[in-house]
Amino acid sequence: MSSLTSDPNQTDVNDIIRPPYFFISGFIAVPDMKYYYIFLCFVYIISLVGNTFVMTGIYVDRSLHSPKYIAVFNLAFTDVCESTALVPKLLDMFLFSRQLISYDQCLTSLFFVFLFITMQSFNLTILSYDRLVAICYPLRYHMMITHRSMLQLTGAAWAFAVLMVLISVCLITRLSFCRSLVINSYFCDHGPLFRLAAPCSNVVPNIAMSEINPCIVLYLPMIFIISSYICITHALFTVTLPQDRLRAIKTCTSHLILVAIFYLPIIFTYSLYTIIPTNARIINLSLTSILPPMLNPIVYVLKTEEFKVSAKKMLRRGAQRAVTQGKPT
Template sequence: MSYLTSDPNQTDNIDTIIRPPYFFISGFIDIPHMKYYYVFLCFVYIMSLVGNTFVMMVIYMDNSLHSPKYVAVFNLAFTDVCGSTAMVPKLLDTFLFSRQLISYNQCLASLFFIFLFLNMQSFNLTILSYDRLVAICCPLRYHMMVTHRSMFQLTGAAWAFAVFLMLLAVCLITRLSFCRSLVINSYFCDHGPLYRLAAPCSDVVPNKVMAYLISTVLFLPMVFIISSYICITHALFTITLPQDRVRALKTCTSHLILVAIFYLPVNFTYFLHSIIPTNARIINLSLTSVLPPMLNPIIYVLKTEEFKESAKKLLSKRRAQRAVVLNQST
């Protein structure tokens, strides 16, 4: 698909910004039975909404969970809900109902929100690793270093930086001219495939730099997380009693699983993209976008005893209140 301007000489005028009315999302090409995959994505999205809303509700309603750590957990659940909502409904609308044309402004808005929440997921995991690092390596100073104020400051700084970064990325896209192909080789308005469409008509060097910066911002937190767990491992070996060591390690298991679910598929696709077939790469990236938000609340419910007890207490209280209401009505 190509975009033709009304003036054929306009493509050679670098001072003129050519903004097409729409783009075409190519998505998944020639894969049989893809409708079943879209139904699966719909199920994953519903589970993500239910699970993360439940996590936020339990944290909000149980005063015992109003601790600095659960500020980050609440923010992670909120980010998962927003990230899934930014990705899945539009993906289903695009491919399940064959609406692969997307307007210029909608494309930029989709790019902004999807990458914003993707970066925030990475930042939230980093904040949680900081919590575990201080709790195990500096237990006597934990309540001094990890406070509500510090957690709100870290979370607020992460949001401000992520918003600024993505606003800058979108602004750099708006300076590009799209005078030829309008086919985005991805399942959403992906930053890389989008700016590369303008390569024949515009200077995309600033966009390439921004792409490297986005990748760095996404993977740099992983370096901090790995470094923090190296320190945590060293601290665990200094604990003399085995049961204390196991107890301390258990407090990290849920976070470690979240980190593995988020980073391993992304790293696999990023480092092996040249040998992975296009469709396999696109499906893997789409699963990377939608599965962690669904699995995060399940892992916290099953692996975190403190949260599990709070959830049981809340559900028991709700059942007792319902039973009182039923008895009064009869």
């Protein structure tokens, strides 16, 4: 197979099925992007530190070994994986002008980025289910939400997410790329990638999948979350004691903030996809991918009382250990 020509818009006839490389256009036409890359580095470091802190706190503190925190741990793990799958490669491509990405690397990147974004949505849905049962069926909570049921629910979400994304990737492998090899995105995005094959392949199954995926990953979870909070609101009106009502509201606050951070920017961007200029759309989509993993642990540490207590314990132990190690023998 011949190598990619100097012009990424041209390709050799022998490369018509599986080209050796794609070219990620990314932020190529956006001025002063060096400041954005510094911002990306900052966001990535905060994401790693924050989510690792959350996972460590849940693992170390036995008081957090509850079914709910299985989902929180899984969300933090997913955030670390998503940031790692996206940001380092993005920085490598655009800081060092390595915007050529091989065919196999492109599909691998597509698989993992979409897998972890899908799991973010499913994790938020699982947490919504936990809050629904806790507030609407408090007497049955410990029977319905157990360690086993939460692990089964989380495992099923992972299996379904892998299957969905794998189907999308397999549909890409059947396409021929005979014209442009320039992907107008900041990574190997599914839509811009299969549209490159539209002049020389049947992309109807890909279009169908691109319509089905948002419904399953975004809209159905959003409908479930909204419906669950309608039920929660109705249940709160039946609570007679104001302090009990306030306590129940506080348990939902952190989750609602996470839902807003994740869903609203994505839905806004896709709703106005054809109106927003290409550069603005690429920047906006990149922000919707990298900001939630950074903000999720901050919200949980600041807004969840149980975790605030656990975080204070961890910091106190760390300070005591540092003092002890610093004392002369």
